[in-house]
Amino acid sequence: MVFTAINLYLFFAWQDSFLGLITSLSGMLCVVLVAKGKLGNYYPGILNVVLYAYLSYQQGFYGEVALNLLYFLPMQIIGLLLWKKHQAKNQDISDVAVSMLDKKKKIIWGIIIVAATILLGNVLQKMGGAQPYVDATTTILQIAAQLFLIKRLVEQWITWIIVDMVSIWMWLTAFLTSGNDVTVLIMWVAYLFNAIYGYYNWKKIYIRQGGHAA
Template sequence: MLKDWTLFEKIWLGLFTAVNVYLFFAWDDTFLGFVTSISGMLCVVLVAKGKISNYYFGIVQTATYAYISYGYGLYGETMLNALFYFPAQFVGLYLWSKHKMKDDIKGEDVQIKSLSTKGWAYTIVSSIILVILYGILLKALGGKSIWIDSSTTILSIIAQILMLKRITEQWLFWIAVNILSIALWMTALVTQGGNDLSMLVMWTAFLVNSVYGYVNWRKLWIKQKGETR
């Protein structure tokens, strides 16, 4: 499984796993939080490498994360994962499998695309409108941290759609989602208490991975673009 992984990827994954194991024993973290964090990290690292197998870990992560979010009253996160992310894993398995690379290029399984100028404009305008509308809904439901929750939810949906379409710029949206999610969980843990510190570790790791994912996908897209000329 690790034969085509770079040294950075191996060290990064090992370090993240070690931190989660430490939190589990030293801070009495929940076992479900531990499973969510580990499966989530494996998922996003494999996405960054363009590996179809990321979706298997995504199935585990989205299901357990939805359960944890519900317990903290983060209904936007709960609905996002249970009603969108979870079924999206199966859709992703199907779509990515249809667009495998024929050539044996290191660290890459699928064909990659880039967002057009028109696509950027449509995506940004849609994001703003949907964040406002969903924030109003969450407020009516009595949710906590509604605007951060709304922003992470909508941007996550857009990022996931771009991911399913194999578009490189998905990572820019994931970076924004991860920053907002760190703020969301810091607020939830401070105001409500709880031992799920692994959620903070997970989102921080996701942020670092998103930056790496963008850099790696840009390189892969440029390489694929050059080979198709």
């Protein structure tokens, strides 16, 4: 509610784009529902993915465009189906059963993420994209985080926290350059606060459900 109020104020005060406002509000609603383990997160999530891809294209963040249209959009549908398949017995705690990675899988995922980020950064640099390695970092981490999300892993929140911090820097730079999309910047700040809460809440859910490593 606080970030919604801030977004509405900035929308009128800065005369920001209406699409930026809707993108921000739908995204914040989506991540709040994810943090609470609610199946309904996927509906505002689909709207957010489409609008965010369009805004990213306007800023020259081509990695973000490809990520959202070619990956996040179909993954929203897949995630909705998988969450319905793995619903929790006690839905007063969470709509779905949550899990965690074991130590070996955490190391493997870490190596894959670093290697993929370096490779994509080189590609985006050759394409002439804005902030290619920052863009690559957020792109690869979001791919991993979304996979962790549909697999209902607590580790998604650690990944999202890193994504949010890098994205705040990326959109802050864009805002200082163009003066546009301040509501999208605020969206990422809200995402960061929500990811911290989501990590705390999912750890609590994991423990209350009995907890097991994936």
